[in-house]
Amino acid sequence: MTIHSVYEVTTIIKSTLTSSIALQNLFVQGEISNFSRPASGHLYFSLKDDKARLRVVMFAGSARYLQFLPSDGMRVIVRGSLDVFEKSGDYQLYAKEMQPDGIGALYLAFEQVKERLQKAGWFEADRKKAIPAFPKTIALITSGTGAAVRDMITTLNRRYPLATVRVVPVAVQGDEAPKQIAAAIDLVDRHLLADVMIVGRGGGSFEELFAFNTEIVATAIEKATIPVISAVGHETDTTISDFVADLRAPTPTAAAEIVSPDQTQLFAHILDAMQKLTSIVNRQNEQRQRTLERLINTPFFQEPMRLISRYHEYLDRQEVQMRDILRAQLYRRQKSLSFTETRLAKTNPYSRLMLIKSQLKNWEERLEKAKNQVVQSKEKHLVQRIDQLSLLNPLSVMQRGYAIVYNHANRAVISQHQLHPGEQIRVELVDGWLDCQVWGVYEREGREHDV
Template identity: 45%
Template sequence: MTEQYLTVTALTKYIKRKFDTDPHLNRVFVRGEISNFKRHSRGHMYLTIKDDQTRVQSVMFAGNNRSLKFNPENGMKVLITGNIGVFEPYGQYQLYIQQMEPDGIGALYLAFEQLKGKLAKQGYFDQDHKKNIPVYPQHIGIITSPTGAAVRDIITTIKRRYPIVNLTVIPALVQGVNAADSIVNGIEQANDHTDFDLLIIGRGGGSIEELWSFNEEKVAQAIFQSEVPIISAVGHETDTTISDFVSDLRAPTPTSAAELAVPSQIELKEKLLQINRSQTRLITNMLHTSSQQLGRLNQSYAFRYPEQLVNQKEQELDKLVERLNKALQFTVKKKDDALLNNKKRLISHHPERQIQSAKKQIIHVQKQLQSRISLITEKKSTQMVTFIDKLTLLNPLEIMKRGYAIPYDQKGNIIKSGLQTSKNELIEVKLLNEVLACRIEDIKEDATDE
């Protein structure tokens, strides 16, 4: 009966597994107020998240809180992304925080996460859809505000690194209500002109509200559908937008986008010099090797005494021809012998010979069969004569031929004893060819029986 009772440890482990396998608890979004905040010496954060009616113990490990852009404090309202689990030693559930931000931007952040999840499921972020960035672009379109610092940084960096490329600024709003439509129009305009082989879209840093146009679904669709490769360069290195995920390449800053878009002419010149030195060294080595080979050939026996070499080769050729003839003769003879043997074997196995042999065997078997039949017939005939003789001896008619007769009473029964009849009784006596009607006058005992 005690087997039905669980230990506390077993019960806690069971509940923990239930929490860990529940998909609704693996990723939760919680809004609440921080209390009992404590930062451990190892970097972990321990706190309580509460509202007006309840509270939950929470922890944010150092690996997750390093990316926080603010310092959590007691009384601060926050938006939290994490999962629910069970802390086994105390048998209590708690919230494991993965991401946290002030509640002031929580709505935008939630919208960002929802759109990010939706587009991820639709394959917008898959590497299979990423287009290759050209190594040596010829014409780059820059979709951004023509008056911002970002466009100046991009143009300056590109002209310094790769001055031969053509640049075209496609003006677009990068902030405000109409910014998303303006960016989409810029991308579509660039795709309508087939001379662009690379696009850079972006702007300088700002708040999440200021950067929100690059988180719009219509902008993500335009980037995804663009036939021209796109580099996204929005904000600073810590800023991340939907455009960064959808684009073919993400640059942390506009200046970095310019560096990723074009090669450095200094690096190209150095690479060309290295190639030139490598090719020169390779050609020099090839010429040196060829010169040595030519020198060895020039000093070789073939070049110094060509007539003797030809005569030697002629003799070798004669020997080879002689060996070839002998080999051919031997091969032909061997094939002829094999052909003769096969012919003999074929003759010995000719169907006509086999038929004749089979006929002889049949005649022999027929003779044996006839002999056996004759012997069996003679034996059976002798046996039959013997049986006939025996049957003849047992035949009543044969006995009657010797003068014997058979008496019958009126009912047709054979009379075997005088006790079967009486005086004056009529009987029939069967002879060989006649039947006598008789009357019994007297019954006497046979004296010979004594």
């Protein structure tokens, strides 16, 4: 009897599953449940039907090629291989490809991208940029060899040869088409290579037009600062780029007609404008001619000296009035000056100055006398204060033979009750001190207090 470990049994099952060719390229049909997509980008879910359930793992490297977003309840067909996850002992399907069951993956991806961008507001009319009426440079982002580019160039040369046409050739179908179209839009916009750009191609199947339904192309159109016209397929074809672009044209040829004014209509418009301008100039010239003739017939132009003589007379009268006014003002000023001279003669400035000088001298003398009195009074008061302070000064008292006694706590002794025999004291004199010891303490009657 052979006894196996759990790991050995799991390894045998794993080897059996992986060695079976039939189990390494399975196509499994079922309904998605327990779908999850962590930050790693891997997909984890189960496929179920009414009888069984199978765990499925799709790693990020395979998941990034999906053209739709899986979700719970969606029926799909998955291609992959069976294997065992040793740690849990579960067998599961490792998916390589996945597509919707019963609906095309491309159409489902189209609907999902359309719904997501519509919720983001990319289809709103207020985000659309105006198409220039007279563009100087037009960029065509399309296939460089298709009929669409030839039709657009022919239409532009016929209708508006003044514009410069720049063709940016790209793949319009296949796996590389979305990246090339988005890069071309970014190139034209970043380097300002045109005033407007047409992005499109000729007709084709839904799959052939799908490059214009991808989110990378829609993002490039949305970010462009230059207006974009989408012209994909025929009038019945509708793509994501049609919704995001600033303007949708039913066909590439129609886009060329929209972006280019017809030179025949331009010439007719210019001719009509020139005729209107000529008519306006002629009317203005006629009006000015009539005005000039009317002025020539006026008295000023007929007899200009009469008008000048009238102004001469007016100036003469003004001159006489000005002279009279000046004489009157001069008379009033002379009279005022005479009155002022009379008042000054009555009031001699020199006498007033002498009087003021005498008053100032008198005030100076009185001020000096008052100052001396105040100083003497203050000096006398200061001497009195100094004498009073001298009486209170301990040094003055000590100069008469007195001393100050301090106990061991450095406090002045004023009574014999503060001391005890044998206690150290300090006697402060006027010019120094003495360290002493108390030999005895006595009352004033002369009897010893404490031995």
